[in-house]
Amino acid sequence: MPTLRTVLSIPVLVAALLLSPALSPDTSGTATTAGSADAVLPRLVTEGGAPAAALLAQIRTGPGRVSRYADTGPNIARTDHFRAGSITKTFVAVVVLQLAAEHRLSLNDTVDQHLPGLLRPARTSGSRTGPRSRSQSRSGSPPDGRRITLRQLLSHTSGLPDFTQVTAGTVPLTPPQAVDLALTLPPARRGHYSYSSTNYVLLGMVIRQVTGHPYAAEAERRIIAPLGLAGTSFPGSRRSLPAPHGHAFAADGSDVTELDPRVAGAAGELVTTLDDLDRFYAALLGGELLTPHWLREMKDTRAAQGEYGMGLYPARLPCGVTVWGHNGRISGSYVRTAATADGGHVLTFRVNTDAMADTRLEPALLSAEFCPRTW
Template sequence: MQVLRRRRRRLFVLTGLATILLAASGGPTVAADAQHADPLQRRVDAIHDTGVVGVSAEVTSPGTRTRAVARAGVAERGTRRPMPPGGRFRIGSATKTFTATVVLQLVCEGRMSLEDTVERWLPGVVAGDGPDGSSVTVRQLLQHTSGIPEVLPEIAALNSADGYRAERFRTYTPEELAGLAMRRSEDVSTEAAWSYSNTNYILAAMIIREVTGRSWDREVEDRIIRPLGLSGTSTPGTSPLIPGPHARAYAAFGTGTDSGSGSSSSSSIDVTALNTSMAVGSGAVISTTHDLSRFYAALLGGRLLEPAELAEMTATVSAPEMGVSYGLGLGEIPLTCGGTYYGHPGELLGYRTWAGITRDGSRTAVVYATSDGGPDTQQAMRTLVDQELCGDAAPGK
């Protein structure tokens, strides 16, 4: 069945892969048997042992309709409430893959080009002592090679407990965020060819609005979330709430890490409520492990982009800050068993995730953890994804 969205069509329909994955979410194929689940559970436990409050992971093989899940820790510190099945969480920078997908769909439709300058769509927005909008292209935004400074250090709610308490409900406009970033010209590096900046994707969201006449939220909803039937995925706009079942989030703001035992920690606070308007286009999506698996499988399976645009997305440059190669909203990460996989890590105030998919789209692994953790947490999450994608055909083995 043809499921590609043709040029200049506005909407997708739910077909093919989404139906297969929905079928795989129920019945006897949902959970792998104990023999297969044990290694995944051990890897989840290893993440929990790094000091986070809760962990949840899912590994799927869409072609064989198999799926394994594992959880550890608690959904709320100080309780015995387990991590919720199908729990929703803020996926942080994995949002960038959604945004890049929408941009590339618009490129496919002939409504814009990757070589368009930022100035063409956002006149006067990128100006000052740093990069100039007339010399920065859309491709460079998505690739993090624009040199545009990072805005997040200007967001008080993300940088201290007092700032969070005072400004967790504050609404930012994209224009305001761009202005804050432009004031940080001292952070512009003229030496590095690649430099990660959330501002790039805030600008990309603004360009989507200019090209379509509709908000980034609406375009992501109508082009990705609804067509794929991602019922646990949403763009919250200015709402500080996470709809549906979810674990609480905790942040220590650099003063310590949380205990995974569920005991109280004086060094961190509950940061579940957050207006994520400061992360429009760059980190605001809420999703589930199952929905992220379906999204990446659809993307690498060619169901969201034409071959030419998918080739653009997966053409990478060196990204030394992340230790990977980076395309357009998608990282290419080495596998210890040889070869590479595609995916994206994410982190936004108390939630962190790592999502990966094999190059042929046959196997996905998604894991998220609540609370800060530390370098060991990120490494353990990366190890889980690596080992699961290197494993045998059955998820969790």
């Protein structure tokens, strides 16, 4: 089993263009493909070692959308429910930004204003040393909730360590337990990008404090129900997946279809479908969930040195096209959604394992979908 720093996903910027797609123009002026990503998909199985893989692309055409589905490998289908890992973070970020738009909180609020006393240096003075990521190789000051803002939680610039470094995806935790575990690790530098699922566990706690409801209930009311995402849910402690679903496999080949989602919580609990993820990101980037001001805030990556916005991150493809979205990794599942800036062209692909042997395959697939052919 890999460490849960990989299990709950770390955004990876695209580094290589392996294929050039065949294109057909659409009326919006956005370059679109004629199924070229479909040709890359089998390589996730033959070269990447995934048992099976599937993708769903959707392109806006006038008043409607055109969909294209492809799969490879046994026992995988378009209608399957699967675990989406850190794609959960985009949903949580939307809820927080909607609350900011309603003036129920400010992104400049400190953690201590909503969760007083939870993060104080005195609690971390005896912290033991634990494993560190590259981004945490230079430790910062002990986390102080009087200085850390909600904006820093959203953009992974809080300096809070990632509790998933030590849980390995096997230990269900309550939110306070996850925070306490994180505080046993050396902190990163506040104000510098350092991806940490602890940030979003705290945001889930803030949502409950501000609204009186769990983050899952707020996401259901504000996002899932209005968009009609019938296959999307926050399972809480339910270990089984809704029907229909296939099987999910860990890197060692063991079946991990049943999983306690509390290993992830607000950082990665979501269960969903390909159709629902395409619909969600198209709606988000198309302005259905946030006003233009708050969508710009969500896509502002300056605080995170260009690497992350707020629950959303850009990937610049080798051809110069930038796509927006998120990835998610949790035991038995890896998912990636990417979309054009206006949500007019969206692609979600998934594999039913949390490991792929060749990391070049994801950028190849995205480039094949979104890049115009170069001659």
